[in-house]
Amino acid sequence: MPEIKLNTINPIELSPGYTARFVHTEHMTFSFLDVKAGSASAEHSHPQEQVAMLTEGEFELTIEGTPVRFGPGSVIVIPSNVRHSGLAITDCKLMDVFTPVREDFRALSKK
């Protein structure tokens, strides 16, 4: 079936305060995250292009050293291999879209 209901996906704690539900398609990974206010993700990079957006709350991405604080109505584009870190300013609902698939996240779902 082409329809996936997010509330049927097992949540995975990616790091403290970051709870993810993943949808992997042929070429993309969608990560639907509930993030607790104050929770930080360490600086990292990956070959996948990433696009981030929020449906609730306020989040700060620091991309190559430049902080961008954003909320619903904005789209943040992180090119391939660009270093970035994150910080939840408030409790957030964040969606990250990656292409190609995050095989590291797919492997987590199978544990």
Next chain:
Amino acid sequence: MPEIKLNTINPIELSPGYTARFVHTEHMTFSFLDVKAGSASAEHSHPQEQVAMLTEGEFELTIEGTPVRFGPGSVIVIPSNVRHSGLAITDCKLMDVFTPVREDFRALSKK
């Protein structure tokens, strides 16, 4: 700048009742659509993989002849080259994500 505010993007009428704001990245196209209740999109297909989701309203996608009616909280995956059509059951806010880029949509933005 990596931040794109959706309210700064010029809307384009894709077809009657379908108003789109596009974000094109290196490998993906994001189409943020306002759709009026009762508006239909004709059956079509494209080589891009497509993922659809709603933030408001109810929409029906018919994928290879099978209708799927969905709302917020669902993710619909349309593989490459699979025929599909759409119908807004109510006024909707729909997001479609494509990979690779929809160069046909990018060309519309440049008109």
